[in-house]
Amino acid sequence: xxxxxxxxxxxxxxxxxYMIARSRxxxxxxxxxxxxxxxxxxxxxxxxxxxxxxxxxxxIVWLVVESFALRGVALSHLSPEDVPDGASMDLVMADVTRIxxxxxxxxxxxxxxxxxxxxxxxxxxxxxxAGFAQGGxxxxxxxxxxxxxxxxxxxxxxxxxxxxxxxSLAGLGLVLRRITPEFRARNATEFxxxxxxxxASLIAVLTxxxxxxxxxxxxxxxxxxxxxxxxxxxxxxxxxxxxxSSLGIWPLIWGTLYVSVIALLVAVPVGLFSAVYxxxxxxxxxxxxxxxxxxILAGIPTIVYGLFALVTVGPLLRDWIAIPMGFxxxxxxxxxxxxxxxxMVIPFVSSLSDDIINAVPQSLRDGSLGLxxxxxxxxxxxxxxxxxxxxxxxxxxxxSRAIGETMIVVLGAGAAAQLSLNPFEAMxxxxxxxxxxxxxxxxxxxxxxxxxxxxxxxxxxxxxxLNIIALIIVRKYxxxxx
Amino acid sequence: MTxxxxxxxxMPDARTKARNAAERRFRAYGLSAIVxxxxxLVWLLISIFSAGLPAFQQTFITFPVTLEAAxxxxxxxxxxxxxxxxxxxxxxxxxxxxxxxxxxxxxITHEVKPKQLAxxxxxxxxxxxxxxxxxxxxxxxxxxxxxxxxxxxxDGYFKGRVTMETAARDKNxxxxxxxxxxxLRDAGVVAVKFNTGFLTMSDASDKRPEAAGLGVAIIGxxxxxxxxxxxxxPIGVAASVYLEEFAPKNYWTDLIEVNIANLAAVPSIVYGIxxxxxxxxxxxxxxxxxxxxxxxxxxxxxxxxxxPTRAALKAVPPSIRDAALGVGASKLQTVTHHVLPLAxxxxxTGTIIGLAQALGETAPLLxxxxxxxxxxxxxxxxxxxxxxxxxxxxxxxNWTQRGDPGFVERASGAxxxxxxxxxxxxxxxxxxxxxxxxxx
Numbered sequence: 059x060x061x062x063x064x065x066x067x068x069x070x071x072x073x074x075x076y077m078i079a080r081s082r083x084x085x086x087x088x089x090x091x092x093x094x095x096x097x098x099x100x101x102x103x104x105x106x107x108x109x110x111x112x113x114x115x116x117x118i119v120w121l122v123v124e125s126f127a128l129r130g131v132a133l134s135h136l137s138p139e140d141v142p143d144g145a146s147m148d149l150v151m152a153d154v155t156r157i158x159x160x161x162x163x164x165x166x167x168x169x170x171x172x173x174x175x176x177x178x179x180x181x182x183x184x185x186x187x188a189g190f191a192q193g194g195x196x197x198x199x200x201x202x203x204x205x206x207x208x209x210x211x212x213x214x215x216x217x218x219x220x221x222x223x224x225x226s227l228a229g230l231g232l233v234l235r236r237i238t239p240e241f242r243a244r245n246a247t248e249f250x251x252x253x254x255x256x257x258a259s260l261i262a263v264l265t266x267x268x269x270x271x272x273x274x275x276x277x278x279x280x281x282x283x284x285x286x287x288x289x290x291x292x293x294x295x296x297x298x299x300x301x302x303s304s305l306g307i308w309p310l311i312w313g314t315l316y317v318s319v320i321a322l323l324v325a326v327p328v329g330l331f332s333a334v335y336x337x338x339x340x341x342x343x344x345x346x347x348x349x350x351x352x353x354i355l356a357g358i359p360t361i362v363y364g365l366f367a368l369v370t371v372g373p374l375l376r377d378w379i380a381i382p383m384g385f386x387x388x389x390x391x392x393x394x395x396x397x398x399x400x401x402m403v404i405p406f407v408s409s410l411s412d413d414i415i416n417a418v419p420q421s422l423r424d425g426s427l428g429l430x431x432x433x434x435x436x437x438x439x440x441x442x443x444x445x446x447x448x449x450x451x452x453x454x455x456x457x458s459r460a461i462g463e464t465m466i467v468v469l470g471a472g473a474a475a476q477l478s479l480n481p482f483e484a485m486x487x488x489x490x491x492x493x494x495x496x497x498x499x500x501x502x503x504x505x506x507x508x509x510x511x512x513x514x515x516x517x518x519x520x521x522x523x524l525n526i527i528a529l530i531i532v533r534k535y536x537x538x539x540x
Numbered sequence: 541m542t543x544x545x546x547x548x549x550x551m552p553d554a555r556t557k558a559r560n561a562a563e564r565r566f567r568a569y570g571l572s573a574i575v576x577x578x579x580x581l582v583w584l585l586i587s588i589f590s591a592g593l594p595a596f597q598q599t600f601i602t603f604p605v606t607l608e609a610a611x612x613x614x615x616x617x618x619x620x621x622x623x624x625x626x627x628x629x630x631x632x633x634x635x636x637x638x639x640x641x642x643x644x645x646x647x648i649t650h651e652v653k654p655k656q657l658a659x660x661x662x663x664x665x666x667x668x669x670x671x672x673x674x675x676x677x678x679x680x681x682x683x684x685x686x687x688x689x690x691x692x693x694x695d696g697y698f699k700g701r702v703t704m705e706t707a708a709r710d711k712n713x714x715x716x717x718x719x720x721x722x723x724l725r726d727a728g729v730v731a732v733k734f735n736t737g738f739l740t741m742s743d744a745s746d747k748r749p750e751a752a753g754l755g756v757a758i759i760g761x762x763x764x765x766x767x768x769x770x771x772x773x774p775i776g777v778a779a780s781v782y783l784e785e786f787a788p789k790n791y792w793t794d795l796i797e798v799n800i801a802n803l804a805a806v807p808s809i810v811y812g813i814x815x816x817x818x819x820x821x822x823x824x825x826x827x828x829x830x831x832x833x834x835x836x837x838x839x840x841x842x843x844x845x846x847x848p849t850r851a852a853l854k855a856v857p858p859s860i861r862d863a864a865l866g867v868g869a870s871k872l873q874t875v876t877h878h879v880l881p882l883a884x885x886x887x888x889t890g891t892i893i894g895l896a897q898a899l900g901e902t903a904p905l906l907x908x909x910x911x912x913x914x915x916x917x918x919x920x921x922x923x924x925x926x927x928x929x930x931x932x933x934x935x936x937x938n939w940t941q942r943g944d945p946g947f948v949e950r951a952s953g954a955x956x957x958x959x960x961x962x963x964x965x966x967x968x969x970x971x972x973x974x975x976x977x978x979x980x
Contacts, residue, residue, distance in 0.1 A: 062922055125824060137825050255786065256779035262800045262846070270812060270819035328573045334568025352577050357893075357966065359900025361933045362588060363954050368940055369948055401580040408577070432559055435565035455805065462807025464903035469940060489809050489903070496907050497811070498637040502821060513930045514813045518806065524814045529798075 061117075065220050068113050068226055072106045075230045077239060079105030087239045096244035101233075104243045107250050108229035113222040120218045124211070131210045134205035148201065157196055157204035158211075160185050170362035175201050273518060276502075284505040287412050289512060295475035295486075297495070297506045305509045306324055307516065309475040313485035317396045318460040320481065324400025326453055329407025336408075337415040338437055349412070356405035360465040367398040367470030375482065386484035388472065393481040395470035399460055406456040414448030414532075415441060454528035459519040464489040488513050588955050594699040594952025598735035598750065600663055601724070606683040607637060607673060618677045628666035632658065632672075635665050635688060639672035643720075646727045650720040656716065660717055662689035664744060667949045689737075690730060692887045692946040694721050698732050701945060727769045738953060739817035742915050743938070749946030754941070754954055756914050760805040760830050760929030761899060761961075763921065767834025768841050773891050775838075776845035777880070780887075783846075784853040785875050799851035804843035812904030820908060821868065827909030828928040836908060839899040844897060848890025894967040896944035896962050898964050902933040932958045 080102035087093045094101075132154050140149055164184070165171055174181045178196040237243075282497070285306060292306025332352060336345050372389035375397075380386050419442050426436040442449070472484025473494065495510040502508065552560070604844055611630060615622045643650070643657070652660075665688035673679055689695075692714035696702035704715045710901025724730040727760075779800075782892035787793040815836035819825045824834050856879050864874040905911075918924040930938070932954060939951040 115780065146547050183624070226632070244870060248870055252782075252786065255778045255782035258775045259787070259796055261775055261780045262643070262779065262803055262843060263796055265803060265814075266799050267844070268818055269806070269814050272814055273810075278816060312697070328576050331570045331573030332577055333573055335567070339567060339570060346576055348578070351581065355577065355581055356585070357962065359902065359933055361900070361902045362584070362959070364902075364934065365940060365951055366584050367588060369591060369952070370583075388936060401577075404577050404580070432563045434563045435559070437566070437612055458805060458807075464809045465806070465818065465937070468903075469937075489807070492809055492813070493903070493906055496816065497909075497911055511813065511817075514810055518810050520803060521805065521807055525802055529801060 062216075064117075064222060067219075068110060068222065071223065071226050071230075072109050075109045075226075075233075076102035077106045078230070079233055082234055082237050083243070085236055093239045095242050095249075100243040100247050101241070104247045104250075107482060108233045109226040110514060111250070112229055113226040116222050116225055117218065120214075120221070124214050124218075127214070128207050128211060130201040132207045136199055140197065140199045145441040147164045153196070154200050154203045154207065157185075157200060158183070158207050161190070161208060161521055164188065165493040169323065175205055220466055230434045248306055267318045269518065271516040273511055277515045280505055280508035283508065286502055289367055289509070293477055295491075297509070297526055299504070299506055302507055305505065307488075307513070309477050310486060310488045310513065311516075312477050313392065313467075313475070314461055314487040314489070315473065316392050316481070316485060317399060317464055317467060317487060318457055320392060320396025321399035321403055321460045322453065322457060324397060325403035325407050325456055328400075329404045329456075330411055330449065331487075333403070333408040333411035333415060334442075335438055338410050338433060338441070351411075352408055353405050355402060356409070360402065360463060361400050361469075363402050364465040364469035367394050367466055371398055372470060374392055380482040385480055388482065388484045390470055390472035390484045391482045392471060392485050395457075395467045397479070398470055399466050402463070402466065407452055410452035410455065410532075411445070411449050414445045414452065417448070447534070451532035454524050454531070458524035458528070461524070462489065462517060462521050464493060468493055488517050492517070549807065549856035554758070556929050569586070581796055585675060588952050588959075591949060592952030592954075592956045594701075595738055595956075597699070597732050597734055598737065599695040599698050599730060599732050600687050601639070601690050601730050602685060602687045602893040603639055604683050605638040605669065605686040605727055607632065607680050609681045612673060613677070613680045616664060618679060618680065620674060623674060623677060624643060626670070628670050630666075631669045632663075634685070635669060637663060638686070639688075642729060644726070646724075646729065648720070648723050648727060650723065650813065651716040652714070653718050656714070656717070659713075660691050660694055660721065662691050662750045663748050664689055666811065681814045682715070686817035689750045690721075692748065692944060694730075695750050696717070696946060697901075698730075699949070701949065724857075739957070740952075742791075742917060743913060743935065744915075745786045745913075746942055746944065749942070749950055752947070752950050753933060754957060756917055757930040757932045757935035757954070758957070759918060760833070760914075761932045762931065763925055764834040764931060765895055765899055767831065767889070767925070768895060771834070771838040772841045772845050772894065776842050776891070776894075777849055779842075780846050780849035781875055781880070785879065786871065800843045800846055803849060807903075808840055808901055809903040809907065811836050812907030814839065815904060815908045817950045826926055826928070828912045828924050828930075830929050830931075832908050833905050833910055833929075833931060834925070836904050837901060839896045840901065841894045844894040845891050849883070849887045851878060852886025852890065854885065856882045882978070885972055888968045890971045892965050892972070896969075898967040899965070900933055900958060900962060902937055905931055905934045906937065911938055912936075932961075 071537070080098045083094060083096075083098040083101035084091060091098060122241060129151065132151065136150060136154075161171055161175070164174070169184075174184055178198060178201060181196050181201065265337050289305055289307055291308075293308045294304040294306045295309045297303040297305060332348075333492070336349055340348065367388070372391070372394040375391065375394055376387060376389040380388070380391070380393075422444060423436055426440040431439070465492050467487045471487060471490060473486050473490060474484045475486045476483070478485065492510045492513050495507055495513075586886050590759065611634060612621055612626055613619075633806050633901040639661060640657055665686075670684060670689065672684075689727060691711065691713070693702050693707070694717065697707070697713075697718050697719070702710070702713065702718070703720060707713050707715045721730055737751070738753050739758065740755045741751060742756045744751035783796065784958060785838070787796075815832055819832045819835055820827055860878050860882065861874050864878045865871070869877065910929070911934055912928060912930075914930045916928075918929040920929040935953045936951045936958070
């Protein structure tokens with residue numbers, strides 16, 4: 059029985075349970091619903107919740123346990139001799155899974171499986187004819203493992219369906235026995251609903267835990283294969299597949315910071331001055347038009363900026379600045395990526411600064427203007443100093459954005475890891491290297507792949523610190539004038 | 541009457557002049573900053589649109605092809621299984637002959653070697669014709685008017701990407717072919733038309749940019765956005781309701797709040813690493829599948845939905861809650877019957893904007909393997925959610941990594957499609973906000 063069908067059956071049972079419990083509640087009150095503590099619908103809802111929740115919980119736990127159990131069943135048919143030289147057990151298991159999937163598809167197409175499972179060569183031929191993906195050649199052992207895996211899976215699914223439906227019916231039985239006019243179904247329903255609400259808000263915490271746990275555990279594995287000292291204190295990045303790589307993080311950190319600094323050099327003046335103009339000088343109408351237009355820059359996907367850097371800005375800088383002035387002839391460069399990223403970050407600086415400048419009390423401005431200061435003197439000497447902490451927060455948030463940005467640097471900054479001061483040279487960043495080490499065929503036991511997790515953790519910690527500092531500053535400042 | 545024009549009060553002194561000049565300079569700085577920001581936006585859009593609009597046009601070569609039964613259906617039984625044995629190369633030969641015959645029939649003289657004539661037609665044409673015949677075997681034996689895609693270089697010539705000079709240096713085409721293409725256009729055989737295939741076809745290999753389309757990517761993106769909608773909206777609303785309406789103010793809820801604020805600012809690529817480690821390596825879900833992409837984007841979008849939802853809930857005045865509680869509603873009833881419906885426009889606006897961001901996100905999808913070359917359309921859900929697929933932004937990235945310059949045009953065209961989707965979503969959000977937003 060497929061999971062979708064089981065789910066539909068459970069839903070149908072729930073609907074039926076809702077109706078039954080509802081009418082049972084009405085009967086228990088002899089038709090006079092005023093004597094019920096809770097409305098009949100609450101009795102129905104409680105029954106539905108009592109039916110679906112245990113069933114779904116069983117379903118999830120079962121599926122997790124099942125995946126481990128299936129692996130165990132398949133492993134029991136395999137011995138170390140089945141693993142070819144240079145391969146790992148995981149590869150053989152992947153073959154087994156593929157064979158099992160292929161058999162499933164053939165069976166669905168109405169093919170008799172018995173002759174195929176008896177003869178590995180026939181199976182291989184049939185699979186290539188059907189166009190299924192294949193790894194290594196099937197052997198009697200892997201076929202046996204696949205067949206027993208399929209059998210166990212089928213039995214397990216059947217058992218799961220029976221258990222889940224039984225649990226749901228048991229839930230209905232328990233609820234029906236409790237239905238009396240005095241039963242506080244509303245409180246019970248709300249108690250369960252509250253649990254669901256709390257569960258939903260815990261997902262955010264679980265995400266953070268998941269990020270930290272997955273990054274940290276793989277990073278520890280990386281440091282078991284590669285010395286942490288070399289990672290943090292070496293200035294040489296040169297991964298070689300096949301061993302003997304040097305994986306020093308400094309060229310990447312240097313590239314990341316260089317690009318981000320250029321981006322901020324573009325975004326902070328432009329963003330800050332536009333925020334000042336919009337908040338202090340612009341008419342309400344201009345502001346209403348210009349502010350959303352600038353914010354469009356933040357809504358454009360980063361891949362668009364990446365292509366813009368690759369196709370337009372990069373060649374332009376190369377042909378008009380880098381080559382005439384003798385800075386090099388690379389179209390992907392720190393300058394290209396920094397400039398384009400600067401454009402992207404403008405709204406992050408301008409919008410937040412605009413809010414913060416607007417939050418400065420009018421009385422401060424009035425006082426300054428009343429003493430004879432010009433508007434620009436008021437802004438420079440009164441408004442901006444008062445808004446400074448908030449603006450610093452906005453710039454830090456923009457910086458964290460720039461450091462974590464991926465697509466612009468992947469397409470605009472290049473892939474050469476080097477420590478250079480020339481902004482027209484291709485350099486690379488932490489995010490670029492995460493992408494290049496983790497895309498394509500990856501094996502999760504070489505330091506060249508695992509280093510991406512260490513880089514990810516570095517990136518996470520770096521941006522987290524910036525964000526927390528920025529949030530603390532912004533929060534503290536906001537309270538000041540409220 | 542004394543002459544007062546010389547009076548010091550009405551004549552600005554040097555210091556005042558300097559201060560006023562500083563004032564004007566300061567204003568000019570502000571104005572130029574805005575001009576720079578807007579100019580950057582305009583420059584970006586113009587560069588993308590001018591590069592991408594040609595992708596919606598395509599050069600087609602139209603000529604009659606006789607589908608000879610002798611080559612296509614040797615058994616003569618119109619048996620599909622038998623006919624499938626004729627490969628695209630077989631069909632390609634047929635097309636080449638028909639093309640040569642058509643040029644001769646139009647009486648066009650040219651300097652292209654007969655063997656190279658077929659290179660003017662896309663390599664995709666054979667597959668195109670084969671699919672047509674297999675879909676309708678009755679066509680065998682007839683002469684049909686076949687509309688073939690022109691080779692990417694010929695297409696580039698009509699769009700101005702390829703010129704006679706570049707063609708002379710290009711081993712994939714030659715000036716003679718371009719001259720012939722010009723003649724064929726005058727004869728009405730070659731024409732540039734609107735390219736529906738760009739939106740419906742799947743990706744094509746490195747050498748045939750003319751046949752590459754966004755079909756798979758659009759479906760993949762659609763699947764993922766739907767997954768995000770169905771997971772992130774309920775979970776996000778439930779979490780916001782709890783935090784805003786029920787949670788006691790204590791250490792734990794403060795922790796959750798700080799957490800959500802930080803998650804919204806975590807670089808998107810970190811979510812990609814999370815997806816790779818948890819969903820693919822640990823849970824064993826397939827690579828490149830929309831389900832994994834959808835789950836990763838859900839986790840990423842969740843905080844971006846929770847923050848505006850909480851703002852919308854906060855904007856509902858307490859008097860509404862007091863009135864509901866006063867007539868005997870429970871706290872949960874108050875929220876579900878009164879607060880949520882009133883906050884709904886704000887919640888939906890936030891959700892749509894969150895979905896739009898998820899639609900344009902690239903980096904996490906690269907890490908979960910969506911960058912792979914996917915030729916087959918994914919099936920219908922739920923199975924289709926587990927089969928390999930692409931997504932719009934990843935397809936764009938993919939095309940930027942190809943050698944043929946025709947793919948830059950495709951990538952820019954794909955960006956236009958992506959931006960159209962984003963504009964539609966954001967317009968919906970703005971309309972929703974304008975129409976239903978209430979000020980209390």
